[in-house]
Amino acid sequence: MTVDVKKLEHALPVHAYGKDKAKSFRQLLNEIATGETQIIWQENRPIRLLSIVVVKVHCRDKTLVEDRQVFPDGRVRYRGIEGLSEKLHPQEEHSKGVYRALQEELGFSADELQGISIQFLGREWEKKESLSYPGLESHYDTYTYEVHIPDTLYKPEYTELCEEGMHSYFTWK
Known part of the structure; x- marks a missing residue:
């Protein structure tokens, strides 16, 4: 999906992007280019749509627990979020996204994940500012799973x- 970059820049406070806990505008454009995020317009406001596991x-x-994220410039965003959170690729089945999250975020191989059972806990929709x-108002279509490794x-x-170059760190509680 293509997006009018200039229109998006004018509709958002891009001066705040890439500072404090915010990702860069370039990272948003990358999410759009890969299809992980879609932008729709409602009443001349951009709305971010994404599906996550x-x-x-x-x-x-x-x-x-995702303890923290460290930006390439050294900024730290403390998270304290239970579990992994991964944006789904276009047309990706959410159950496949679970295995991809375990491989990409924790470094597990496909062989290591053989025989691990995943349990679907539910689906919910949420609207909130990102x-x-x-x-940027974001609408999340979230599929939640549980896995015991x-x-x-x-x-x-x-x-x-x-x-x-961003790093995420995961610990146990």
């Missing part, structure tokens, strides 16, 4: 190298 990961009676993109995959901390 949330994966609640358990091991050794503990729950995985913390990543100030001034074996002790052999346990590490005290996991690190994911995300888009454009």
Whole structure:
């Protein structure tokens, strides 16, 4: 999907992007280009549409938490979010997105995930202003799953190298 970049720039407070806890405008454009995010217009306001999977990961009676994200410029965004959260690719089945999240965010191989059962917990829709993109109302279509990983995959901390040099750190609680 193509987007009118100039129109989007004028509709958003892009001066706030890439500062504090916000991602850059370039990261938003990348999400649009890859199809992870769609922009629609309502009453001359951009609305961000995206589908995500949330994966609640358990091991050794503990729950995985996204502790923080570190931007390439050194800014830290503390999260404290339970589980993994991954944007779905266009036409990607949400159950496939669960396995992709486990591979991309925790570094598990497809072989390591053989035999792991995932449980679908539900689906919900939510509208809110994005913390990543100030001034941009976002509509989330969220599929929530739960997975118990074996002790052999346990590490005290996991690190994911995300888009454009950003790092996410996961710990247990």
